[in-house]
Amino acid sequence: MSRFLRRASMLAAPGLLAISSVAHAHVTIETREAPAGSYYKAVFRVPHGCDGSDTQKLRIRIPDGVIGIKPQPKPGWKLDIVQGKYDKTYTLHGARVDQGVKELSWTGDLPDAYYDEFVFQAYLADDLPAGQPIYFPVVQECAKGVSRWIEIPANNGPRPPHPAPALRILPAQPR
Amino acid sequence: MKALVAGIIFICLSIVAGTAHAHSELMRTAPSEGAVLASPPQAITLTFNEPIAPLVLSLLGPGGKLVPLGQPEVHDSTLSVPLPPQSQRGSYLFSWRIASADGHPVGGTLSFAIGAPDSHAPVAAPPYRAPGLYPVIAITAVALLAGLLFGIGGMAFDAWATQYDPGGCRKHLPALLLAAVAGPISLGLQGLDALGAPWSAIATSASWHAAMSTSYGLLVWTAEAAVLMALFACATGSARWRRVLALLSVLLLGASLASSGHAATATAGNAARIAVFLHIMAVVAWLGALACLPVLLRAGYGETPLRRFSTAAVGIVVLLVATGMLLAWWQLREPADLWRTAYGRILTAKLLLVLGLLALGAVNRWRWTGATLRGDMGALRLLVRNTRWETVLAIGILCAVALWRFTPPPRALPQDMSMHHSMSSGSSMAMGSSKAMESPMVMGPSKSMESSKTMDSSTSKDSSMTMSHSAAADQTASPARAASDRGWPMHLHGAAAKAEATVVFKPNGHARVMLTLTHDDDTPLQAKEVSVTFSMERMGIEGIVRPAHPSGQEAPASAWTVDDVPLLVPGSWTVGVNALITDFDSISLQGQGNVGAENPAPR
Numbered sequence: 001m002s003r004f005l006r007r008a009s010m011l012a013a014p015g016l017l018a019i020s021s022v023a024h025a026h027v028t029i030e031t032r033e034a035p036a037g038s039y040y041k042a043v044f045r046v047p048h049g050c051d052g053s054d055t056q057k058l059r060i061r062i063p064d065g066v067i068g069i070k071p072q073p074k075p076g077w078k079l080d081i082v083q084g085k086y087d088k089t090y091t092l093h094g095a096r097v098d099q100g101v102k103e104l105s106w107t108g109d110l111p112d113a114y115y116d117e118f119v120f121q122a123y124l125a126d127d128l129p130a131g132q133p134i135y136f137p138v139v140q141e142c143a144k145g146v147s148r149w150i151e152i153p154a155n156n157g158p159r160p161p162h163p164a165p166a167l168r169i170l171p172a173q174p175r
Numbered sequence: 176m177k178a179l180v181a182g183i184i185f186i187c188l189s190i191v192a193g194t195a196h197a198h199s200e201l202m203r204t205a206p207s208e209g210a211v212l213a214s215p216p217q218a219i220t221l222t223f224n225e226p227i228a229p230l231v232l233s234l235l236g237p238g239g240k241l242v243p244l245g246q247p248e249v250h251d252s253t254l255s256v257p258l259p260p261q262s263q264r265g266s267y268l269f270s271w272r273i274a275s276a277d278g279h280p281v282g283g284t285l286s287f288a289i290g291a292p293d294s295h296a297p298v299a300a301p302p303y304r305a306p307g308l309y310p311v312i313a314i315t316a317v318a319l320l321a322g323l324l325f326g327i328g329g330m331a332f333d334a335w336a337t338q339y340d341p342g343g344c345r346k347h348l349p350a351l352l353l354a355a356v357a358g359p360i361s362l363g364l365q366g367l368d369a370l371g372a373p374w375s376a377i378a379t380s381a382s383w384h385a386a387m388s389t390s391y392g393l394l395v396w397t398a399e400a401a402v403l404m405a406l407f408a409c410a411t412g413s414a415r416w417r418r419v420l421a422l423l424s425v426l427l428l429g430a431s432l433a434s435s436g437h438a439a440t441a442t443a444g445n446a447a448r449i450a451v452f453l454h455i456m457a458v459v460a461w462l463g464a465l466a467c468l469p470v471l472l473r474a475g476y477g478e479t480p481l482r483r484f485s486t487a488a489v490g491i492v493v494l495l496v497a498t499g500m501l502l503a504w505w506q507l508r509e510p511a512d513l514w515r516t517a518y519g520r521i522l523t524a525k526l527l528l529v530l531g532l533l534a535l536g537a538v539n540r541w542r543w544t545g546a547t548l549r550g551d552m553g554a555l556r557l558l559v560r561n562t563r564w565e566t567v568l569a570i571g572i573l574c575a576v577a578l579w580r581f582t583p584p585p586r587a588l589p590q591d592m593s594m595h596h597s598m599s600s601g602s603s604m605a606m607g608s609s610k611a612m613e614s615p616m617v618m619g620p621s622k623s624m625e626s627s628k629t630m631d632s633s634t635s636k637d638s639s640m641t642m643s644h645s646a647a648a649d650q651t652a653s654p655a656r657a658a659s660d661r662g663w664p665m666h667l668h669g670a671a672a673k674a675e676a677t678v679v680f681k682p683n684g685h686a687r688v689m690l691t692l693t694h695d696d697d698t699p700l701q702a703k704e705v706s707v708t709f710s711m712e713r714m715g716i717e718g719i720v721r722p723a724h725p726s727g728q729e730a731p732a733s734a735w736t737v738d739d740v741p742l743l744v745p746g747s748w749t750v751g752v753n754a755l756i757t758d759f760d761s762i763s764l765q766g767q768g769n770v771g772a773e774n775p776a777p778r
Contacts, residue, residue, distance in 0.1 A: 025200070051200050052224055061759040137759035150761050154670055160763065 027058075027138045027149045029165040030117070037126035037172035040066075042136070043119050044165065049112035050142035057141040058118055059105040063134045068092050068123035069101035074116075077108035090125050126172060133166040199223045199252075199275035206287040209741075215289050218245075218257045219269055226252050230280055231272040233715040234258075235743055237265025243379070264290030266685070266743050270717040282717035284710075286741040305367055305374045312368065315361040316577035321570060322354030323398055327421075327428050328463025330405045334421035336464070336480040337471065339414035346470055348409065355402050358395045362386045384715070397431030429455040447505060450498045457495035460487065461536075465566045469559045477555075478548060485544050492533065518579065525575035532568045535561055662689075665750055667766030672700055674752055676707075678742070678770045686770070688737040690723060692754055699733035702754035707737050710749050718751075745771030 030043035049055045062069055064087040073079050084102035091097075110116050128134065137150035151160035203222040206212055219234075229249065234242040245257030254273065265288060272282040329347040337343065366382030367374070386392055401424040408420035433452040464484045471477035513519040539561050546554030662677040677689045688707060692700040705723040710716055721740050725732035742748065752764040 052202065059758070139758055148755070148758075148761065150759050151763065 026163065027140055027147075027165060029136065029167060032166065033168045033170055034124055035170040035173045036124050036128040036130060038124055040122050040124050040167075041119065042122055042167075043117050044136075044138065045115070045117050046110060046140065047115050049110065050140060050145040050147040052112050053142045053144040054112055055110040055116075055140055055142050057105055057107045057139075059103060059139040059141070060118075060120075061103050061137050062101055062122070063136060065125040065128040065134060066122045067097060067100055067125055069104065069120055070122075071101075071104050071106075071120040072118075074106060074108065074118070077106045080105045080107065092123060124169065128169045130169050130171040133168045135164040135166050137164040199225055199227045199273060199281050201281075201283060204285050206285075208285055209287065209739075211288045211291060213290070215260060216258055216287075218255050219285070220256075221254045221271060221273075221285070223252045223254070223273070225275070227254065227273040227275060227281075229254055229271070229273050231270075231282075231715060232256055233270050235268040235270070235714060235716065237263050237267070237743070241382075242267070264288075266741050268716055268719070268741060268743050270715050272717055284717045284719045286719065308364065308368060308374075312361065312364045313574075313577045315357050315364060317570070317573050318353055319357035319361050319398070320573045320576065322350045322352075322357055323402070323428060324459060324462045324573070325466045326350030326354055327401055327405045327424050328459040328461075329466030330408055330463070331421040331425045331459065332463035332467045332480070332484075334408060334414075334417045336483045337467070337476065338479065339417070340476075341412065344409040344417070347405070347466065350466070351402050351405055351409075355399060358399050358402075362392060362395045365391050393434060394431050397427055397434065401425075401427035401431060425456070425459050428459065447502065450502050453494060454498040454502065457491045457498070460491045461495070462569055464488075465562060465569060469562050472547070472555055472559050472562075481544060482548060485540060488536070488540055492536065521575050521578050525572055528568050528572045528575065532565055532572070535565045535568065539565070663768065663770045665766050665768035665770070667750060667752055667764040669752075669762050669764035671695055672754075672762050672764060674754075674764050674766070676750060676752075676766070676768075678740075678768075680742075680771060681739075686740045686742045688723075688740060689726065690735045690737075690752065692733045692735070692752075692764075700754070700756070701731035701733050702735070702756055703731050703758075704755040705735045706753050707740070708751040708753075709740055709742060710751075711744065711746060712749065714744055714746070716744070742770060 025048040027044060027046050030045060031041070034040045044058070044060065046055055046058065067086065067090050069081075071079055071081065081101050082103035082105075083099060085099045086097070086102075089096050089098040104120060106118055135152055137148070137152075140147040140149065147162070149162050150164050151162045152164055153160055200223060201221060202224050203220075205220040206216055227249065229247045232244055232247060234244055236242040243259060245259060247254055247256045249255075254271070256269075267287055267289065269285040269287070270282070271285070272280055274280055326347045326349075329350065330344055333340075333344045333347070363377050363383060363386065366384070366386030367377060404420050404424035404427060408417045408424060411417050411420060429452045432455050433448045464480075468477060468481060468484065471480055513523050539558055543554045543558040543561065547558050662679050665676040665678065667674040667676060671694065673693055673695060675691045675693075679687050679689070681687060690705065690707070692702055692705070694700050706720060707723055708718045708720045710718040719740055719742075721737045723735040723737045726734035726736045746769065747767060748770050749767045750765070753761060754764070755761045
């Protein structure tokens with residue numbers, strides 16, 4: 001009996017996610033789909049610290065194909081940008097760019113009892129494959145411990161326990 | 176029970192409320208992880224960061240024996256489970272699974288010891304076995320097999336080979352009822368054996384849960400469904416429906432007996448299962464005829480069935496022998512295994528019986544059938560007598576098959592990662608042997624965890640009637656080697672990476688694990704941090720998580736060690752490794768392997 005309930009509750013959980021779109025202890029992004037070749041406002045939601053301790057740093061790695069990153073500064077938080085070479089040359093505002101922001105981090109303090117969002121604007125390259133997700137692995141460093149939201153599910157595999165926030169790319173919209 | 180209902184209501188409320196709750200996290204435990212207590216605790220307390228509802232709780236005591244728990248109580252976010260007074264000193268594993276507010280179940284395992292941790296490796300002490308359990312298991316197994324094969328086979332033979340006779344199928348009812356009764360009984364016995372529990376535990380749900388969590392549970396369920404279908408076939412009034420239902424029940428029976436095989440390698444595995452399925456089909460056809468023909472011949476209605484069977488007999492035997500030889504070729508490593516190992520010796524006995532059966536069948540087919548069909552009553556009597564002898568031999572073969580369950584299963588050497596060994600378990604009806612390997616394959620959630628080269632500890636039992644399926648490869652491993660210095664190897668796989676793990680038992684019953692991480696092309700894979708999780712689904716051990724440290728130099732390293740894992744129970748463990756490669760990349764590897772059991776036949 002309990003086994004059935006265990007199974008049932010495991011099946012119910014994704015259903016619950018869909019129904020109530022709750023924010024978990026997971027760090028997630030708000031808008032989960034966006035078309036290629038457009039500007040995208042990425043909002044990373046942090047509902048909890050690690051095991052109850054305050055969040056002190058949030059690091060996000062920018063995947064290939066996401067260019068023109070402009071982070072939103074937060075009062076009380078120090079913003080750090082790590083530049084790096086892109087995997088290939090992209091065209092942005094008519095100019096060709098082959099390097100830019102590859103990692104962002106905000107350093108500050110967010111108590112576990114509070115919720116906050118970390119925002120940046122990005123341009124999704126025109127040639128990102130539609131229908132595929134791209135992942136923004138996030139490392140959440142807290143007063144005690146580190147939570148890594150970096151796991152990428154295997155093809156058709158189960159959702160991992162610490163999933164990297166995923167953005168599904170939609171086909172480019174005609175201008 | 177109340178707690179479970181509370182859990183469901185809680186989950187429903189959280190849907191309705193649409194609240195933003197989180198995955199529950201364990202904040203504190205009493206006793207603390209790894210504590211060695213002077214006296215038994217009154218209760219085990221788990222404190223979470225938010226209200227929870229318990230789903231499954233279990234406690235394993237020294238030697239891996241199940242310890243009964245009191246009714247759990249939940250106060251806000253604290254779960255408290257009272258413990259009856261424990262007199263046993265040694266290591267304990269408390270496995271828990273709770274429902275968070277968001278519906279996600281969260282599980283874990285807490286290890287502690289009373290007095291002192293187990294002073295010996297788990298294998299040194301023989302697992303407790305209820306007195307007389309094995310003979311009862313053997314008898315029940317033979318009864319179940321005989322009931323299934325003769326009953327369903329007989330029903331199918333009646334439906335397809337004879338003229339429709341509404342009451343004719345009733346002669347098979349005793350066999351079907353025997354199977355219907357023997358199935359659940361064997362399931363309960365299986366649970367007792369899996370847990371090493373005394374006879375009194377048959378009344379508890381723990382042993383039934385343990386049995387159901389193995390693929391043997393699925394086998395019994397499917398076999399009972401086949402029996403039910405055969406009963407419907409008998410009850411129906413239409414000839415066509417009788418045929419359809421009888422055929423369905425035969426197919427179900429084949430699927431059930433073939434499904435529990437656990438061919439470890441994916442490619443050959445399915446082929447082995449198909450071979451077993453076809454083998455069972457041939458067996459059912461033959462035994463069904465044996466069940467029906469004597470009665471029909473004596474009553475005077477035997478001519479048509481006999482003729483039909485004779486026509487098909489050669490094909491049936493060819494299928495039987497061909498699939499049997501194929502399975503044997505996959506299983507046996509060398510012919511010498513036939514007499515060197517107990518498993519092989521039983522196989523030899525079975526082969527001899529099969530040869531006798533084939534000889535009798537040949538005599539019947541070529542000497543007496545023709546005469547009987549021409550109306551020779553003397554020939555008919557001889558045919559019927561021979562058929563009865565065939566039945567006796569067939570039952571003898573089923574007994575041999577049932578005995579396999581108890582012989583030490585084929586075990587490859589630690590250095591030997593042979594495919595043969597893992598094939599050995601492939602072909603069978605793992606009658607009574609519970610292997611956690613089977614659960615992932617059969618049951619759903621941990622399907623991704625199949626490692627393609629796992630060491631399988633299982634006893635493979637063969638319900639077929641011919642030469643086949645043993646891999647007696649293990650006999651080269653000397654059983655005299657001390658368990659404490661023997662490393663139990665495991666192979667783990669993940670996306671684009673693999674790992675080799677060796678588990679060594681320490682004198683105190685806990686284990687040390689050595690890991691080597693590599694890319695798929697065998698170059699070393701450096702990781703910054705590694706953690707290892709051990710779980711055993713069929714014993715309800717949720718997940719013992721331990722961080723690893725680099726074996727030699729500083730991180731990043733490709734060789735890692737976990738110093739202490741309280742693996743109290745030998746058997747088939749599921750291992751997960753999570754390795755952090757860069758700050759933003761981690762890989763996850765899974766594998767399964769037998770750890771610690773010299774003679775894991777009961778498990």
